[in-house]
Structures are given as C-alpha cells and as structure tokens.
Amino acid sequence: MREYFPQIKQPVKFEGPETKNPLAFRHYDAAALVGGKSMAGHLRFAVAWWHSFVGEGRDPFGAPTMVHSWDTAGSEMERAENRVDAAFEFFTKLGVGFYCFHDADVAPAGADFSEYRTNLHRIVKLLKQRQADTGVKLLWGTANLFSHPRYAHGAATNPDPAVFAWAAAQVKNCLEATLELGGENYVFWGGREGYETLLNTDMKREQEQFARFLHLAVDYAKEIGFCGQFLIEPKPKEPTKHQYDFDAATVLGFLEHHGLSDHFKLNIEANHATLAGHTFEHELATASIHGKLGSIDANVGDPLLGWDTDQFATSAMLATRCMLVVLRQGGIAPGGLNFDAKLRRGSIDAADLFHAHIGSMDAFARGLKAAQRIIDDGVLDGFIRERYQDWSCGLGREIVEGKQDSASLEQWVVTHGEPVPRSGRQEMLENLIASYL
Amino acid sequence: MREYFPQIKQPVKFEGPETKNPLAFRHYDAAALVGGKSMAGHLRFAVAWWHSFVGEGRDPFGAPTMVHSWDTAGSEMERAENRVDAAFEFFTKLGVGFYCFHDADVAPAGADFSEYRTNLHRIVKLLKQRQADTGVKLLWGTANLFSHPRYAHGAATNPDPAVFAWAAAQVKNCLEATLELGGENYVFWGGREGYETLLNTDMKREQEQFARFLHLAVDYAKEIGFCGQFLIEPKPKEPTKHQYDFDAATVLGFLEHHGLSDHFKLNIEANHATLAGHTFEHELATASIHGKLGSIDANVGDPLLGWDTDQFATSAMLATRCMLVVLRQGGIAPGGLNFDAKLRRGSIDAADLFHAHIGSMDAFARGLKAAQRIIDDGVLDGFIRERYQDWSCGLGREIVEGKQDSASLEQWVVTHGEPVPRSGRQEMLENLIASYL
C-alpha cells in the first residue's frame, strides 16, 4: 500500500516531559493508568476526517494552500479510496483509537441520490476493512446537511419539504453506515437549521419540522437496531445568522419540549461554547448535570475572533477543567474526545498534522492527570461540599423538602436577622487549580 | 404640593412630525387609533422608578453626577416620600399610564427586616393614594434581590439558606405590595442567580434552589389571591459572570423542566437580548411563538460595548420589528413597554429625563404605526405564507402528519431528484420594511 506520510517513519511514541523530540508525546502514554483506567480508555481520542483529510486550507478570502498526496490524481472515487488509506495510516502512526466522519467527507456526492448511495456503500465497505486491519474504531458518523446548496435555507427546517426529504434520506444512509461500522454514536450538527433573517422565517414551524426530523431518525435507528447514542452538537451561529441549537441549555429545552430527551445527549465543542458566550467548562457542566454530556469536540477558539477558528487546544488548564467534568460524571464513553480542529492555513506540511494532534493529545493527557489528582486530593470538591452544607440540615433541608413557605421564611428572617457573609474564595481556588499544572 | 419639574410647565403634547419643539411628541398621540385601538392601549408605556428617580449618574469609574431635587434634604423616609411626589408629577406631565418599581427603589431598607416592612407598607399606602389621584397604574412590582451585599453569592441560589429566606421574605412583601397596588404583573430578574466561577459552585443544586424559590412565590400568590402575570426577565451576564436566566430559550427550558411553565411568561429586554448574542426581535419572537411574551423592557444597548448600557431607544426600525411581534400575538397586555433605560451620566438636567422618554415614546409610536401598516398591507406576511406553503399539502403535509418515514422519504428523493432552489429574498424584504419608515 502506498505510504502517505513517509516523513513519519514510525508510530509516535511517549518519551516523557523532558524530550526535545517534537514528534513524541510528552504526556500522553496510552496504556498508563490514571485512576485505575488507561489514558486511552479515559480520553478516547478521535480524528476528524473533514479537517484532517478533506480540508485544504481555504478561507473566506483565500484559495486552498494544502496539496494532499492522496488527492492529486485519479477519479473522484479513487481519490476517496486513497484518502481512506491515508487516514488509517495517520491513525495508526499517531496511535489514536477512533475517528469521526460525515458522509460527504468520505464518499463523492455523485450525480444523483442513487450514485451517492452506491459511493457511500463502497467506501463503507473499505472503511470496515481498514477498521478490521488496524483496530481503529468509529466514534461517530453523521450526515453533512450544510455544504450542498440545496441546504442554503435549512435541511430539516427548509421551507421546501423536498429538502427535508433529502436530509432524511441522507441521515437514513448515514445511520446505516454508522451501524455497519460499529459506530458508537451518531451526531446531528444543524449548521443550517436556523435563519438568516426573521423577515422571511416562520420560526415556530421550522422548529417543529426539526423535532419531526429527529423523531424520524430515532424511529429509524430503532427499526434497524442501531443502539448507539444520538448526540446533538450545539452552535449559536455561523454559518447561519442564528442557529436553533444555540447552546446546551437551549438544546436541552428543545429536546424536553418535543419529547426527545430520552434519545439524545449533547456533543459539546469548546469553540461553539465560546461563540455562544459561555466557557467550555460551562457547557460541559450544563450538559453533565442534566446527565446529558455525551461526547466532546475537543478544540479551542480564538477569544478575539468572532468565528469558529477550530484550533487545536494546547492549554493544560482548559483540558484540566474539561476532564474534571468528565471524571466527575464517571467518564465520557461511549463518547470520546474528537479533535474537531484544523491546521492553520499556513501549516501546509504533512508533519504539521502530527504536530497539531500530538500537542493537543498531550494537553488533554496533562489535564486528565491533573484532574485525577485534584479529585483524589479532594480539596476542591471538599470546598464546594462544605460551602453548601447548610442545605443538608436545618432550614436548608426544610426548604428543599418543601417544609417552609413564604410566611414561615419571613418569620425566620425576622427572628434570625442578617446572615453572616462568607468569602467565595475565588482567588484561592484559582491558585489551587493552577498549582496542579 | 411641591413641584419637582418646574421647567416643564404643562403636560407634553402631541404636535405632529413637523414640530420643532423638542418637548413635544411628534408621533405619539395617546388617544389616536391604530388598528382600532388607541396608541396608549397598544403601547402601555411604563416609567422605571430605579433609573428615573433613584439613579444618580454613578458608573464604575465615577461618582454621581445628578442632584435630584427630591433627594436633597430630609430623613431617608421623607426623601422617599418626596420621590413619590416627583415621580407622579413626572408621569402626569409626560402622559404615561404605568410605572414599575423594586422595593428598594421606593422604600428605605431600614435597620432590619421589620423596619423594611414598615417602610414599604407606608410607601405603598402613599403610592396607592397617588395612583388614585392620577389614574397612573402599576405595570409590575419586583423585589431587589441583587444590590444588598447579602446577595453577593446569589439570592435563591445562595450557598446559605438564610439568604434564600431573606429573598423569599422580600418577595412575599413585594407580592403583597403589588397586589395592594393593583399591579398587573410581577417580575423576577435574577441578577445574582448564577455564578462568578464554577470552581466554587454547585450548579445543579443552585438551579434546583431557584426552582423551589419560584414555586414558593407561585404558591404564595395563590394564597393571597394575586392573579397578575408572573414574569422572568432573562439576562446572560452582568453583574454575574454567568446568569442562569441566560436568554429566552434557556428560561423556557428551565420553566418546563421544573414544572413552572404554566405560571410564568417572559419580560424581554432589548439590551439583555444583545448581550446574549441575540437580536431583540429574536428574543421577542422566541418568547412569542411559545405563547410566553408577557412584557417588554424597552431600551437599547450599544452593540460595541459589552455591558448593559440601558439606553433610550430612538430607532424606529427597532421599534417596528418589536411591534410586529406584539401585534401578531394580539397585543402585550397585561404587560407593557417599560423604559428600563437611564440618562447618560452627563445628562444631568431634569429636562433630559423628559427628552429621553419623549424620544423613545415617539420611536415606538412610529414603530407601532409602521407595524400596523405592514400587517394591513399583508405583503410581508404573505411572503412568509407563500414560502412555506408546500408544508400544507402533499409531501410536506404527510411529513408533518407522520405519514412519511425515513425509507419512504428516501424513495421520494430517488424518484424526484434535486429540489428547485428558491431565493430567500432577504434584500427585497429589508427594502420593503425600510419603505414603511
């Protein structure tokens, strides 16, 4: 088989924090145990097919800068097959256990729906073979319902039912593909489910269409025996002016309102969190406290730029705060950490793709280790427990249990007077968490 | 009675668009009919007690700039009483039908809870008298659960149940006051219900406390026979780093999750909408399509500043888009348009308060007239109706009615091929709406 990353002669290895080798792991040691579980088992890293093997360095003001060795010759289908080989070579050399894809990333769209289906089937067969060859698994599959011009005004939320039909047909095929490949999750990202202007939009109707659409997918999964986890990935805007799946809280409300809560969890992305005005940690925690943190798109945005920069995260602090939420809920499986991140446009060498993933895997490995130590030490959790302890007894408990009403509380206030102020100790806690890194 | 606005010799009058008198209305003509209802009946303008009679031009870097004639001498209670007189003089001279207040705006906090209660009762009595004298009504009352240091870490969501008790006791008294004054609504704005850092916060527990708190208020309202509408006012941040009532969708989800939907509607503020990354119109529409648009805080923010500037809105376009939502849902009553807006810090004269309200009342009057004409003409609504018409028949209707599943839709796609793209006509519609102004 042709080699696509000949620069990287052997799999990336763990060499420890002191190594000067930029193509080695400093912190990520797949088999090393953290809290009794391997790092690989905790982190379940996945490579994003679109950014890593399809993206070519285009931006709104510039043409592609990257020339991929798997993309230089042959028919569209041959190039797609070469891309599969390149991808699995990359997964293997990097030492990552999962990948994620959209239908449009792996298989050519073809001239019509039948050809799309044929192409997808053929590629799925090849992917299955490569999975068997390498042991790399599919974290999640999804349908690209945003790039094709037919989706300009929405997929499920399009004013034209014919477009809804196309979207549903794509999802059907992607569900089948995900099932066939043993994918553990299936993701919906509604990049066009929203509006450009309310002047031409019936928002109520569109949201109902969207709910109907998700119910169809749930029904079809049941029909074919797909038992993976359904996930929705919130994002507030871009490409749409306003996207209905704005953030975690909005999606949770939508799911509950439309009777979909039992079937969906959330796939939280760092860059989408900040675009919505939240920290990554906030979105993770919001999903988690509702039992709905299903998977993570591990990347980072530029806080000074107003679009989805999808950068590789290298902040150990960000990763620590992320892994704290994950560890507290008992892990992320069957979800994982998908690198929904792309090389900067000027990083045009194949080696850059390795650098990028290595740096981010190391960051999350550091975060995992720090989070486990923080939890083991118990200082942070102990602080919170103590801070709210008055809710577990006396007045607090009576309020929680519904044994106090407005009048009795007023009476309590008259009797007890002003509460004693207590410091929230934010600075001390910030120092504390910094001390683990 | 002492006169507090002697500069304004008589009530502000409607003089028509051509007037050069800056202290006259150009568009707001209270009794004039629009769509068969008076402007006053449509708009239900309310003056915000806090900004207009308490605010004194302080900002985070500067001391007060405004010296109010009602605030220069006497005991705290006497000044509070003078303020009532000044307020009703202002309402009357401006020709506005409603006002809104927090307990802390109208009555001194006193040395303890009992004194607070006594002060509030005394002022309520005076307010009731002035209402009777003038015909001005209370649009809504509310409790200030954010200014006092005891609320630094939250009111209902405080780690200390004693603070919860204080907040509940305040709400109890404010509900009684609102009932006594015939207030048509009661508002919750949770300025401190959120967190500064997740490092010291149990978000799940705090949100449950908050739900409990709202249930207590609902129960007490029932007990005392308060039948006004409960409202929650979303805001994403400021003063808190993250506020739980982030935006309309978040609050709607929270209410539904905690069994509170039947008891609450939303009070949407323009400046809070934009701080949350939404247009004012989006938040209005989100509330409205759920049947939950209860009232409006009519102001505007500065899109380039990241805090709540609470400015008086003078944009007729903003007002038109607002009134379109209001007219389409059949009006805003029992809610209204409360001017939650303050003078700029350098606008230190009593006349400025008149200029500010006049300008904003005129803007919404223009918006009302334009919105009514847009609806009467039917062009905009007709465009939307036609755009989605395929959902009312054939394939669209079958999807909506659950008569299509994934497999049948795929078959439809194979048979029918690519949909015909249609323009969304955004630019034409933007021109259209601009042509009404």
Next chain:
Amino acid sequence: MREYFPQIKQPVKFEGPETKNPLAFRHYDAAALVGGKSMAGHLRFAVAWWHSFVGEGRDPFGAPTMVHSWDTAGSEMERAENRVDAAFEFFTKLGVGFYCFHDADVAPAGADFSEYRTNLHRIVKLLKQRQADTGVKLLWGTANLFSHPRYAHGAATNPDPAVFAWAAAQVKNCLEATLELGGENYVFWGGREGYETLLNTDMKREQEQFARFLHLAVDYAKEIGFCGQFLIEPKPKEPTKHQYDFDAATVLGFLEHHGLSDHFKLNIEANHATLAGHTFEHELATASIHGKLGSIDANVGDPLLGWDTDQFATSAMLATRCMLVVLRQGGIAPGGLNFDAKLRRGSIDAADLFHAHIGSMDAFARGLKAAQRIIDDGVLDGFIRERYQDWSCGLGREIVEGKQDSASLEQWVVTHGEPVPRSGRQEMLENLIASYL
C-alpha cells in the same frame, strides 16, 4: 450583445417614496439637486466587481449557490469577457456611475506572470471600450494580494522576499491598468498583511517591509504619471488573526511614522469599523479630521456576528451620520461610495442584485437629504459650536495659545473654584437627528 439581466427590461427609475414597485428608487433621484449639487455628484456610487460578478454564494461551510449566466460556458477568458458585458449591462440598468475591481476579479490568473499580464491587458482594453460606450467610470482599481496561496503568510510582509516581488509586480500592473482606465483612486487592502501568531512573526521587520512596499508604489505612480489618490483600507482582522492596518488611527500613525502621509488617504468601510470596535461614524470622523477621508466602502455588518458579513446597508440613520461627515468636509470626490456588499447566500436570483443595490442607494439618498437639511438648519452644529465656545476666549484661548502653564492654572483653580456642570444633552440630540428621518 447578449443580455444577462433580461428580467430587468429597462433602467431602474426614480418613482418617489410612495411607489410599490420594488425595482424603482424611492429616494435616489440622480439628477436632483441637494445643496446645489446633484445626488449622483454627491454620492458617486460604485459597484464592487468581486461581490457582484465573481462571488457565487460560497461560505466557510457551504458550496456556491449562485449560477451566473455569464459564467456557464466558454474558456476562462471568454467567461471573463462575458462578465464585463454583464457588468456594464448591470451598471447601465441600475444607473450607477462607477465601479471598482481587483485584477483577479476581471482577468484570469493564467499559468504564470506573463500570462497574467497578457490577460489583464486584454481585459483592460475591453473595459476601456465599455467605459467609452456607457460613460461609466472606474472609481478605483486594486491588486488582489490575498487570495492566492502564495500570500498565505503575507504579501509585502511575507518572510519570503520573492512573494514581496510578486506583490509589487501585481501592483505595478494594476497601477498601469488603473491609469489606462482613468481610475480616480488606487486602493490597498492588506488582508494578509498581519500575522496568525506572534510565535513565528517579526512584527517590526514586517511593518518596515510594508512601508517599503507602499513607497515603491508611490514612486511608480509618479514615474508613470498616475495622479489618482492612493487609499488604504483599514481592517482589524479576518482573514488574518491580526491585521496591521487595524483601524483608521493605526493607519494614520503608520503613515506618519514612515513618511507616507502625503501620499495616502483612507478608504473607510462600515463593516471593518465595527469589527475594530468602532462605529462607522467614528472611523469616518477620525479620517476626516486629519484630512484623510478619501473614499467609502458603503456596507454594513451584523453587530452580533464576528466576521465581515458585507451586507447592503438599508439604514437611513447610518447613512445620515455618514453623509454628515462627508458634507462637512466638502464632499467625497475623487472618492465615492463603493458597495462592498454581497447578496446573502440564499439570494440567488439576478433580480436580487438589483434589489440590494436599489435599497442601499435609497438609504444613502435619504441620508444625504437628511444630512443636508441638518446642516442647513444648523441646530446640531450650533449646539457643538456653543458647547466649546469657552475655548475661543479667555482662559480657554490662553490655554490653546500656550499662555497658561501648570502653575498659573493651579492658581486659576484656587481662585475660581468648582466649574458649573453642564448637560451634554445626548438624548435631546438623538431625538433631534431622528426627527430628520
């Protein structure tokens, strides 16, 4: 000649504010006099070649949605020629007097520099012919130094001098083309002149390269006798993380520091202003008070989206504030108002391009008329004059003239005591300006 906009049978006409014809002007009446000069003479509208005839509705998440009739068949060069015909048909039917272009918009890049040059010369010849045929003129030309992959790390500011050479060679040819076509200005927009990360950047050196580059252009213009105005167009970011021409003040400082002030003015774009955290009006005024407002990219951004949305402006208020700056400085010529705006991605019909331009031309026509009336009435300018009048006499004048020093001012303060506070009357002035619309 083939007709590319057959839907539009005749030139767009002025029909007055009451017309219901969406393809007529309501306010823009080219020959009508405002302040003694025709509207066309004031506004000098230009169509942007790139958005209008090259853009096809691509966005970062979606493929092109627009199929242009001039772009469907023939060699690359034939399509470029058809595009010229389509463009001049559009200019003529719309009734606009100017256009603007980048080399890359009008002529194919070719296989190498020689071919690029040949293509450009051929198209320039055709453009010149069409200008003569129609009377439409070139407002400004420019070189596209950002789309080609060679410019990924900068054009003039590239770490590779060979890229600098390419950029200089392109500018040379574009200057020649602009001269040949009688272009009245020449624009530099440094979309790649900046950095993605300081980790790999020598900012000092890059800025010196940039200054050198501009000097070369100035020298060459002199050499060939190009007497048009050089313009720099500030933008803070996008596509680059940080762009050196951040905003008007930054560029003015750069020009002065590098001895370029005499040769350059600024081309201010509304959307770039807001991306930099400024109002459009601020950037216009900053340029204007330095005598450096040369031309305008008339568009608008979405204040809630963090990228360059390049929308057609329909706000008469925005236009009024813009035209106030223009009128106060005695006009914008030899610059003009270039519509650097594009159709929304879902606006896919040829008619949409007319709607968009008509709406924006009407907005600026309204703004022009309002601004002229505001100036004629003198109320606004009078307010400002009076506000600062104390600087023209007494203490103020002595300070300005250097007749006061720190010690004498301290003495003055001791003698005179606290100044009398005066209202800034912001709300009254906002009402005033709104009353003209």
Next chain:
Amino acid sequence: MREYFPQIKQPVKFEGPETKNPLAFRHYDAAALVGGKSMAGHLRFAVAWWHSFVGEGRDPFGAPTMVHSWDTAGSEMERAENRVDAAFEFFTKLGVGFYCFHDADVAPAGADFSEYRTNLHRIVKLLKQRQADTGVKLLWGTANLFSHPRYAHGAATNPDPAVFAWAAAQVKNCLEATLELGGENYVFWGGREGYETLLNTDMKREQEQFARFLHLAVDYAKEIGFCGQFLIEPKPKEPTKHQYDFDAATVLGFLEHHGLSDHFKLNIEANHATLAGHTFEHELATASIHGKLGSIDANVGDPLLGWDTDQFATSAMLATRCMLVVLRQGGIAPGGLNFDAKLRRGSIDAADLFHAHIGSMDAFARGLKAAQRIIDDGVLDGFIRERYQDWSCGLGREIVEGKQDSASLEQWVVTHGEPVPRSGRQEMLENLIASYL
C-alpha cells in the same frame, strides 16, 4: 502601630512548588537569580492602592461588600492615614517592592482645591516616612481625572476650559508628590478623554486639547526636575463610549503627531488589550518594537465579559508570553508589573488579598523562568531568524536597501516564477512554548 492583617502572622515565604500552604509562594523567590538577575529585579511588582485599599466590592448592580479594618472609624483624614499603615503592612508581609497610587486614593478630596492640596501634602509626608521605614518604593503616581463629576465630559478634553484647569492643577500636584516620593514613573490614564456620542463632540479640538495638556505636564516636570518616565495607559472604552487612547498603536500615532514621542512610553494593561480586540502580547510587542514599552499593568480580563474585570492573572502561559517581550527588550525598569487587579466582589476577607497577589506573583515568576529558558534555548528565536533570513541577502536585502523598484521586481518575477511555499509551523511552535510550562 495597629496591625491590620493579624491573620497573616509573618511575611509570605517561598516554599517551592510542592507546598500545600496556600499562603506561601510556590515559584516566586525574590532573591533567586534568573538569567543573572534576581526575580525581584526582573519583575518589580507593585500593588495598586485603589483596588487593594480603597475598593470595597461595589459593582454597577450592588453595594459594597467589603469592610476594611482601616476604614471603620475616625475622620476621613484619619482613615486615610490608617490606610497608609495598612498598605505598608500589606506590602511588607507580602514582600513586594513597589506600589502605585492616584491622588484620590490616598488623600481626601477636601472641600476645595486648597484643602485637597493640604491633604495630599500631609499624606505624602506620611508615605515618605513609611517608604523610608520599609524600603518599599513608589513605582508610579497619577492623578485621578475620572471619578469626580466635574470630569463627566472629559478632563483635558472637556468642553469647559475650567475643567482643563482643574485637571492640570491636579497633575501638577501629583507630579510634585511623585517627585517627592522618588516615584520612577508618572502615568496618564485618560478614562474620560473620549466621547459618549459624536453628536455633541468636536473630536479634533478635543484631541488638540489633550496634546496641549500633555505638553504642560512635560514642561512642568522639566521645571521641577522630575526625571521619571511619563507613561500613557491605553484603553479603548469604559467608562467612556470611545476613549482616545484606544490602544498602543493609536497612542503611538497620537504622540508622534503631536510631537510628544520623546517624552512618553506606554503602560500596557492586559485587560485593556483584550477590550481593544488585541492580545496582551500584541500590545506589549507593539509598544516594545517602537522602544516604548515602559511599564505593565499585570492583570487579566474575562474574554467573555465586555468590561474591565481587572482580575488577578494566574495563567503561566500569559505570563510567559509577557515576560518574553520584557526579556527581549532587556527588562522593564524603570517600569514594573503593577497589579491593577481587584478581588472578586464575594472575596471579602483580608486573606483573599494575600491569596490573590500570591497567585499572580507565582504566575509571573513561572512565566519569567520559562521565558528565560526559552530564550536561553534559542529554538523559538532561531525559528524566527531563519524564517526571515532571505531578507538579509540577495533580493531581500536589495529591496530593503532600496535597490529594487517596481519594474525590476516585475522582471524578477517573470524570471523566477512562483515562490516555494513554506509552512509557518504554528502548531509546532505552540507545542514548543507549552512544553516549557
């Protein structure tokens, strides 16, 4: 002398990274050498008087939460004197070498200017004594020209020359005080030098007033023999809608335009940088490459909040990037790192002030050590040097030296063809810098 921080029994000590003592330094070891200079000598930490000893936890929606032991009894002047004692106790226990103040922080305003002057003189005498007692020095002094209502419409840029006079008189006295106390710098932060609305503003005139004002200060410094460094601190907005000293580039341009460049450097604040849309590192580097980085306000903002949160920085990465700029320019003296940061409103205990400073001092100590190692290793600087090496020979050198013109460059391009693209290696460099922490 009364003890104000009895909780802290002894000076904070360095105990190394493994300590569990939250009131010890983990990284800051004042006398330890880094690159041959002590940490204290590199970092020159200063405590900000206003936040630490005057601020009381007020925010725009809330009353003070903090009760300072030095502020509970006595006349205004006595409290000011107690505050001095508390401050020097804090400096000594914390082990910090410098402090900074505004006149208004240390001395009561008094009833008129004479009283202000008297108060200031008295406090300066006491400060001088305490400096002598403890060895703590004044990093910089400044005048508060923004809090008093008289400055609502600007200090130097006020429409009223009488306000200009007040501001100049205050600066005169603050210069004298700074001289008397051996202050090494004098800072101008123009919090009110800008506008709320252009509708009432003559921007050109105001900027000229501002330049005049700075010249007066320069003249007076010369007169009294103050040889410290003048600094301007850029900030884009807040409290003003638009502040003239928007960012580093704007201020550098302003200084050059008004002949002030020789007399001023910049005081760069992290939180102001991000409010202006820049990274902290960008603003530092912009100042530094112009030889104008004079001092640093070491804090951090919340990237999701749109106001000046002035938080204590705990990010070692931020500190590393800061110290890289500082070390590369050969140090920050006579400037320093002033903690322009405040406790969160809920951090109400005296111990919190220690936690906050300790955490931030540790962060900058880590940053200093990492930056020194990065420079010593030479990998990062070597990468940049190599990246631009073609500018030091051949074509690059000829361009720089003015030996190439447009025509010769075009000829070069025709001869040499397309440049070879090179990766910018951003991800590798990000990994590299992360590996030092």
